[in-house]
Amino acid sequence: MTYALITGASKGIGLSMAHALASRKYDLLLIARSEQELTAAANELRNKWQVEVAWLAIDLSSPEAAARVAEWAGRYPVSILINNAGYGVWGNFSDRSLSEHQQMIQVNAETPVALCHHLLPVLRQQPQAYILNVSSTAAYQAVATLTLYAATKSFMLLFSRGLRQELKKSNVSVTCLCPGPVKTNFIDRAGMQAIKETADKYGMLADDVADIAIKGMFRKKAEIIPGAMNVVTAFMTRIVPKAIVEAVAANLYKTR
Template identity: 80%
Template sequence: MTYALITGASKGIGLSMAHNLASRKYNLLLIARSEQELAAAAATLSAQYQVKVAWLAIDLSRPDSSLQVAEWCKAEQYPISILINNAGYAVWGNFEDRSLEDHQQMIRVNAETPVALCHHLLPILRQQPQSYILNVSSTAAYQAVSTLTLYAASKSFMLLFSRGLRQELKDTNVAVCCLCPGPVKTNFIDRAGMQAIKETADKYGMTPDEVAAAAIKGMFRKKAEMIPGFTNVLTAFLTRIVPKGLVENIAANLYKQ
């Protein structure tokens, strides 16, 4: 069986995707920052599903990270048929109140590194009879969100990039899909410091396993775009028909500091 490479794979949705694919007997390449968490996840997955699991601890906010990942894959000659760009995080707060470095690192993880990984690994993906690229965006991609201005913009970028790349590759063996989840019960909110909405997210958010199951199912069905959860689908639909100013005001009130 070929390999699935997953970034942000040590916890949350990424780890749930790893379990889902391992249960289908895919070998795994896990990418994240924490060496300790990756080692523990790899040991569990390998023992539970009897698949091969390799991992690379690397900070994807580094400009050279995507090249290092690609060189590792090429050096080890991993036959990759699935690339999942799942790593991402939010910087919360008014644009001018956060450092430019904070913003740039987030954009690199959310957008620049996934794009570079797609470019570096497409030649490997093309070598398989059927391959998949799954880019993780967010329902934040469907409207501007103040205090999450660059996060929403980076996720909108990933959605449009994925759809454009999908069109370019539609007559090839590589299917490109984009996942746009709403709130998920992970450490995303804690990392961003968004404690003001934690209670709402915990109440209405989906579990990582639910999101991962919908994502992998949609990926194998070669869907262009997946929005897990009826409420999230409805919300995304409303952003298309409700005036942008009203949608942005609602989002601003939800995420204000």
């Protein structure tokens, strides 16, 4: 069996996707920042599914991170690349430091693009391979106070769809996952405690999102939006005037 490489794999959707793939007997390459969390995740996956699990603790906000990950992963037969790592910086654009914005752009957009570029030659060596890029329903409209986060997610959606077209006659299928709110640590890391209660109430479980994502990836779907309400919301952004959609989003995510 070949390996699946997953970034942001130590918890949340990333860990849930690792379990979904391990249940299908894929061996795993886990990438995240925390060595302690990766060790715990690897042990959990090995014990439950009896698969091989290797991990690399690395900060994906470093411009050199993708090359280091690719070099490390080069010894393994990788057939699945899941770019799941990402986070948000919440607040008015000018109120947050430029370095905070740039680090987020690196993790959410630049590192995933670099990993796709580095690993495509490896993926092409397999009979069938997959790339799953994780975006967000924030990709479908501008979101004030999450301005750059939404922009990075829109970028990943368009990048994924374009790359999919380029590779449509190859053995590599490209899918983009666009989840809505998920019950993970995203809210805490972004400092969005003001809307935590709402997110917890309406957010999907990570296991459910991961199950939908992995099934959709293997079905070679171009775009996956988990949850009926999220599908409707994404569709509405196409037919409702942008000014209205953006005003609603701005009110939902405004700083208190």
